[in-house]
Amino acid sequence: MRWLDGGVFAMGSENFYPEEAPVRQVRVDGFWIDETPVTNREFARFVEATGYRTLAETAPDPRDYPGMPPEMAHAGSLLFQRTATPVDLHDHGQWWTFAFGADWRHPLGPDSGLEGLEDHPVVHVAFEDARAYARWAGKALPTEAEWEYAARGGLDGQEYAWGDQLAPEGRMLANYWQGAFPFANTLEDGWERTSPVRSYPANGFGLYDMIGNVWEWTADWYAQPKVEAKARGSCCVPANPRGATRHESLEKDSSPVPIPRKVLKGGSHLCAPSYCQRYRPAARHPQAIDSSTSHIGFRCVVRAAG
Template sequence: MIWLAGGEFRMGSDHHYREEAPAHDVRVDGFWIDEHPVTNRQFAEFVRETGHITTAEIPPSASDYPGALPGMLQPASLVFTQTDGPVRLDDWSQWWRYEFGADWRHPTGPDSSLDGLEDHPVVHVSWADVKAYADWAQKDLPTEAEWEYAARGGSTGEFVWGDELAPEGKQMANTWQGEFPHRNSMEDGYLRTSPVGSFPPNGFGLIDMIGNVWEWTSDWFADRHAFQLDKPCCAPSNPKGASLEGSYDPNLPDIRIPRKVVKGGSHLCAPSYCRRYRAAARHAQAIDSSMSHIGFRCVVRGPGPGGA
């Protein structure tokens, strides 16, 4: 883990997606944060020691999903699938497949494995899975403010490495090059996840804060930043985001599944579709769901090096 002393920074953005606004000043206390996302190797150790079974490995209960077709109540997770050609970008079902037998050990389906992926970020982990790992490791999940402070690495640029997505043509993170979701030119060398450390660290020495996989945070999601000034003169300290009640999707009033904030974008973020390869970017993720492009990293709050 890497110690960050904390401080004040400008959180959010008024220039991209609505949910990133309003930009506002925030203070966070010092904390330790994992250098890179939790890998398959690390998650496997947790599973060996605890016997944990992930959400994607458990058949959904009919009582939790009234009206679901019986044939759909099987262990499964969402897997990205490239399309054969251009499709409407307002219909995510064109490229996401509910794959029976997909889970953290089988990232693209039941016939896949982790061979050669030991140092890639673990994926297909729900909120319950990442919380169980954090508890086992005696750590926690970062708040959105902690995560964004860490991701920025002291930078005020458009991206955490500066103001150009690919300075002098160099790919700085695992994202999508080409036309999403049917053509990835793989200028960064990867179609899906990449081994942690494949791209330069940010200014704090942290790896893969942008791209590769989205990362869970502990904050409930709201479609605008929720914050309260401690004093009229001062930035809020260690904000915690929205309420559980406020995290439900207003477009799905009959589905009461809370949503957490995920941060950082993934290997599927593309200029032609999802420009969320920025520290300010944020997205909602239902706590009961897992996907092939969402992982996590942990934090520890408390004394810094030497007990300071």
């Protein structure tokens, strides 16, 4: 882990997606944070020590999902599948499929395994799976503010974790999609899916893979950022802000079975200049806590005793 002293920084962005705005000054206290996302090797130690079963390894109870077709009541997880041709980018179902037997041990489906992927980030972990690992390790999941502060690496106000250019002088500094998503990946970064942690340079805080590779769970419920009016003459900024309430995370959920959502940060290997430009510290995404996918992982923090 790396110790970060904390401090005041400009959180958010007003140049890409509305859910990242407004830019606001916040302060975080010092904390320890994992240098990399939790890997398959590390997650395997947790499972071996505890016998833990992830959500993706457990068949859903139809009583929890009224109207769910009985044939879907099997263990599995969402798996990305490249399309053969251009598709409607508003239809996520074109490239996501619920694959029976896909889980952290079988990241590409029931016939796949972890050989050669030991140092890749663990995937197919739902929020509770990430939190269970963190508790076992004596750690916690970061808040959104802690995560973004760490991702910026000391470069306050820059769009990317390394400056204001995505690929300075053509250098690939993170694992993201090059080409036309979701059917043509030119693999300029060398990876079709996840990459081993530390494959790209660390940021200014010595942290790896804060951008791209896998999205990362945070502890915060998702909602539009709020900015509290400061008292006249006050020079204070919000300290250690937390996200919305569980109820607020459900406010715009019109699905038949509303599921609360946590904030994901960092983007993944599926983010592309042509689609989902969320390979930035300010980027954020709402993820249902009962869902796991082939591009979501996590890392942990330890806060200073206070």
